[in-house]
Amino acid sequence: MKIDILTLFPEMFETFCETSIIGRAIKTGKVIIKVHNIRDYSNDPHKRVDDYGYGGGSGMVLMPEPVKRAIDSVKTKDSKVILLTPQGQPYNQKKALELKLEKHLVLVCGHYEGFDERIRYFVDEEISIGDYVLTGGELASMVITDSVVRLIDGVIKTESHTNDSFSQDLLDYPVYTHPLIFEGHSVPEVLTSGNHAKINAWRLEQQIKRTKNRRPDLLEKR
Numbered sequence: 603m604k605i606d607i608l609t610l611f612p613e614m615f616e617t618f619c620e621t622s623i624i625g626r627a628i629k630t631g632k633v634i635i636k637v638h639n640i641r642d643y644s645n646d647p648h649k650r651v652d653d654y655g656y657g658g659g660s661g662m663v664l665m666p667e668p669v670k671r672a673i674d675s676v677k678t679k680d681s682k683v684i685l686l687t688p689q690g691q692p693y694n695q696k697k698a699l700e701l702k703l704e705k706h707l708v709l710v711c712g713h714y715e716g717f718d719e720r721i722r723y724f725v726d727e728e729i730s731i732g733d734y735v736l737t738g739g740e741l742a743s744m745v746i747t748d749s750v751v752r753l754i755d756g757v758i759k760t761e762s763h764t765n766d767s768f769s770q771d772l773l774d775y776p777v778y779t780h781p782l783i784f785e786g787h788s789v790p791e792v793l794t795s796g797n798h799a800k801i802n803a804w805r806l807e808q809q810i811k812r813t814k815n816r817r818p819d820l821l822e823k824r
């Protein structure tokens with residue numbers, strides 16, 4: 603898979619692309635991630651990318667030309683172009699699993715004070731990562747990239763995501779490591795029993811109990 607990210611703040615992606623699982627996925631060729639500065643697509647002599655909004659009041663607005671040119675420079679017939687905006691469709695694990703099937707994602711990061719409405723004509727869909735407002739789409743594009751890349755074959759062990767929270771509309775079961783007793787709290791006995799049928803039954807029971815307590819809305823969906 604290839605992911606092109608269009609942003610005014612490419613430096614925000616440096617550590618993200620070098621670290622941990624995403625860093626390794628890039629190094630091992632499981633994904634190609636390229637970050638492009640929308641400013642490089644400005645035809646203005648001062649490389650301006652925003653201007654005052656018509657009608658006043660809305661602050662600086664990202665202009666459509668540099669964004670359209672940036673999209674055109676990376677887009678192919680296989681591309682899915684996604685605009686990150688709090689006005690988009692809510693993001694979830696189901697959407698991550700859908701995006702994982704794409705060959706090429708183009709993630710367009712919105713701008714804190716708004717973008718020209720006509721940018722919307724040049725994207726395939728709009729996504730929001732939740733009901734709160736961020737200063738720009740950069741963190742949202744990292745959230746989407748991270749959640750999609752970890753699903754690509756060979757990036758992490760498959761059993762780590764077949765059991766993911768949400769993948770069956772259930773939260774994860776609790777996990778434990780050494781020591782056996784920590785500050786008076788013991789590892790549940792079943793986990794040290796060696797009986798895998800019993801362990802699996804206990805885990806499912808924990809998932810249901812936990813989901814009931816913390817996210818009853820997920821159980822209703824099920």
Ligand code: 6GU
Pocket residue numbers: 685686687688690712713714729730731732733734735736737738739742
């Ligand atoms: Cl995608 N962008 C911004 N600016 N804020 C958000 C968001 C996106 N999703 C939730 N809040």
